[in-house]
Amino acid sequence: MDHSAPVFDPDQHLDATALADEIQNAASPGVPVRRHLERLQKVMADAFRAGTDVRSLVHGRARIMDTVLALLWEHSPLGEAQDLSLVAVGGYGRGELHPWSDIDLLILTGEAGAQAHEEALSDFLTLLWDLGLDIGHSVRSIEECVSTAREDATILTNMLETRLIAGNTELPRQLRKRVYSSDTLSDRAYFAAKRREQQQRHGKYGATEYNLEPNLKASPGALRDIQTIIWVARRHFGLDDPSDLMHFAILSDEEFEILREGETFLWQLRFGLQILAGRNENRLLFDYQPDLARMLGFEEHHGRLGVELMMQAYYRRVLALAELTDVILQHLDEEILRADEPEQIQPVNRRFQIRNGYLEATNTQVFAYAPYALLEIFVVLAQHPEVKGIRAPTIRAIRAHRHLIDDAFRQNLACTTLFMELLRTPHELDTTLSYMKRYNVLGRYLPEFGNIIGQMQYDLFHVYTVDAHTLRVIGNMVHMQTTEGREQFPLASRLSHQLPKPELLYVAGLFHDVAKGRGGDHSELGAIDAARFCEQHHLSDRDTKLVAWLIENHLLMSLTAQKCDISDPAIIREFARKIPSKVHLVYLYILTVCDIAATNPNLWNTWRDSLLRQLYIETRRVLRQGIDSPFDRNDWIRATCEEARDMLRSQGYSNEQIDRVWNTLDDDFFLQDATVDIVWQSAAIIRHGDNPDPLVMIRDTTGGPTDGYTHIIIYMRDRAALFAATTAVLEQLHLNIVDARILSGEGPYNLSSYVVVDEQGQPLGKDPERRDHIRDRLVEELDDPDDYPAIIERRVPRKLKHFAFPTEVTISTDTANHRTMLEVVTPDRPGLLARIGRILLDHHMRLVSAKIATLGERVEDIFFVTDERGNPVEDPEACESVRQALCQQLDEVAGLNGHSEQEITI
Secondary structure, three states, X not given: OOOOOOOOXXXXXXOHHXXXXXXXXXXXXXXXXXXXXXXXXXXXXXXXHOOOOHHHHHHHHHHHHHHHHHHHHHHOHHHHOOOEXXXXXXXXXXXOOOOOOOEEEEEEEOOOOXXXXXXXXXXXXXHHHHOOOOEEEEEEEXXXXXXXXXXXXXXXXXXXXXXXXXXXXXXXXXXXXXHOOOOOOOHHHHXXXXXXXHHHXXXXXXXXXXXXXXXXXXXXXXXXXXXXXXXXXXHHXXXXXXXXXXXXXXXXXXXXXXXXXXXXXXXXXXXXXXXXXXXXXXXXXXXXXXXHHHHOOOOOEOOEOXXXXXXXXXXXXXXXXXXXXXXXXXXXXXXXXXXXXXXXXXXXXXXXXXXXXXXXXXXOOHHHHOOOHHHHHHHHHHHOOOOOEEOHHHHHHHHHHHHHOOHHHHHOHXXXXXXXXXXXXXXOHHHHHHHHHHOOXXXXXXXHHHXXXXXXXXXXXXXXXXXXXXXXXXXXXXXXXXXXXXXXOHHHHHHXXXXXXXXXXXXXHXXXXXXXXXXXXXXXXXHHHHHHHHHHOOOXXXXXXXXXXXXXOOOXXXXXXXXXXXXXXXXXXXXXXXXXXXXXXXXXXXXXXXXXXXXXXXXXXXXXXXXXXXXXXXXXXXXXXXXXXXXXXXXXXXXXXXXXXXXHHHOOOOHHHHHHHHOOOOOHHHXXXXXXXXXXXXXXXXXXXXXXXXXXXXXXXXXXXXXXXXXXXXXXXXXXXXXXXXXXXXXHOOOEEEEEEEEEOOOOEEXXXXXXXXXXXXXXXXXXXXXXXXXXXXXXXXXXXXXXXXXXXXXXXXXXXXOOOOOXXXXXXXXXXXXXXXXXXXXXXXXXXXXXXXXXXXXXXXEEEEEOOEEOOEEEEEEEEEOOOOOOOOOHHHHHHHHHHHHHHHHXXXXXXXXXXXXXXX
């Protein structure tokens, strides 16, 4: 309890005697009770906002409910019954009620059963429901309770937390005696059931404490884990109060305080959450996080949002609780499940041994006389993959001595050598580092890493905290060494086996985001931290510079693939100039793949994989040839045409047929597609002939930049409204566009290319009927694109609604390709591309190509446009007009009225 916070006293806010009189004199007892409950709900909400101690509020509401239920019971005919008990169970049985918690009741009956009181019980329960209380109830005899408890450990758990509210006092005592006996369920069976239940619950939440919208009851490290410890100990030792855990040496005083303080913080979150939601809500949804942060006093600090600080506090609390849960449940596992098992001890060295599958120190003072053993234990863990984990007494010893990890410890040659040995040991490094983080050794040894533990970013793109993301990056690096990794990351996996020093990749992974949240460029700051680490760990100057370069440039490859036209040889050469050597390219490619795949489970896909692969392969070719070797665009086009022509002629097409098509297309057609795609499209256009209908080609592709996606090619007479009309149709068909390109040559025809997936992110190959439907709809609608279909109003997903920010538009001239570039950064909303297409159409701008990138709730799209004559848009007034239109209309869709200043560079 916060002794400085005011305490809520329910007796000051509810006069039980006066309420009893009101109930007695009211025509309906529910009327005065409802009035008092509504008043008290507001009083307690106001008290919470004013900083009243949350523990007194939670227990106080339970006491209020006790009073209300007891008075209503006594007022009803049930008050005269001698063979009934009204018993609180579950959380309410523990004396805990949050603002909208469910109220679990057990009506315990004597041997005669409930038949004689059936009508009175029905009236009583109906009254409680009419009061708007979230009642969960059961009516059982003691034998029925015992019988159901034998079959279901959850029911037994509820029986362990019973408290008499009204009625017969002897029945609950008899029930307690029965459920605590082995006749109902043995200690071993109960403990095993609760462990299985916990593992299943953790699995439901990805077995991680770090969820963007955690469940305050059920997520790993949350309230249910605390309760699991208490349930098992209560059942085994017959405890009445959680504080008794200390008397049985299950918890030290320090551990009990960690448990209690963690529970109190989670109660604050849950109490405030239910006030905001106005219902029994335990999911910390985006809808409530900002308001809850303000309610609890978390304010923006050093550029970090209050909600980010609140969530970091949450993650750090549950991480500490998860560590404590490890210790206690492992202790109870030995106490209950394995008490009779013979001990098997395998010596490792003078300091460590393996006892029954768990690593332990040979004595609890090992870390005191040999502090370096705080790192050595994790090296031993890495070298013995058969070990299940670290034994509970040793975890406690680590906690007791980890204060020894100071600057002198970090400079100690034995410690730096051990840490590098850990990085060089072939094993699941991410798992070992996770243990080190869980037991707060990694964050102390690398203070920069310690600063990012639990640090989140309030968006939908970064779905993991920075520390969790970092360990997932390391996990991907390790995963590449496996058979599954070779299937998921074929090129990166093959290259990773060729790395001369994999530990340099791990160091880059550890430090690439370590400076986030400090202000400034996290890449530059992280490079400085990494260089200091490398020097401290005696890496060579060459290796130090490589690691620092990787961190400083770890976003270079992903940004180039995402925002630039990597089919343009000039772009490839510009990128290659920034790469010092082929070795740098290999390390950077693997780091980039691992980084993207660890950022968001929806971010890594075959589209991004193929883009990065293409960028890597083309850059490697340039580095082999030499960056300064001459490049002739016309030679490239001529060679591509010769290869494609040979393939088309082998299929029976004449030079005249080929030239008739190619003369209508821009040179970019031969720069941006693989030769097989050029042949496929050219052949289809030749076969289409003079048919006035649009030609729509749809196929799933394999290999190249569209691997695993559906490619839609549209060839038809050019129209100004073509892009706007096409994107509107694709939106109506619930297709997501990941890339778009429009080729308008000197002739009357336009070749539009779209790479799409369905709503599940899959190509259309498994649904040929839908593919045919898409083709028919496009042909029908594009017959007259100037009369294009309306942009449909689709429901905005719940999570997207809570992320709105002003649209940013940057306009500049792409002098190399003689066109204008519009970069649009805006909240993701249904129909976005169709709206942008309509705005460009209204401003007489023709779209040449587009780079589509959706990053969580944020869209960062780039559009290359020209005026109606095919020239860059050089009129400042025209640029300003389209900028204002984009900002105004996209902000309106996102629910914003204003927009930020933008940049125009002509």
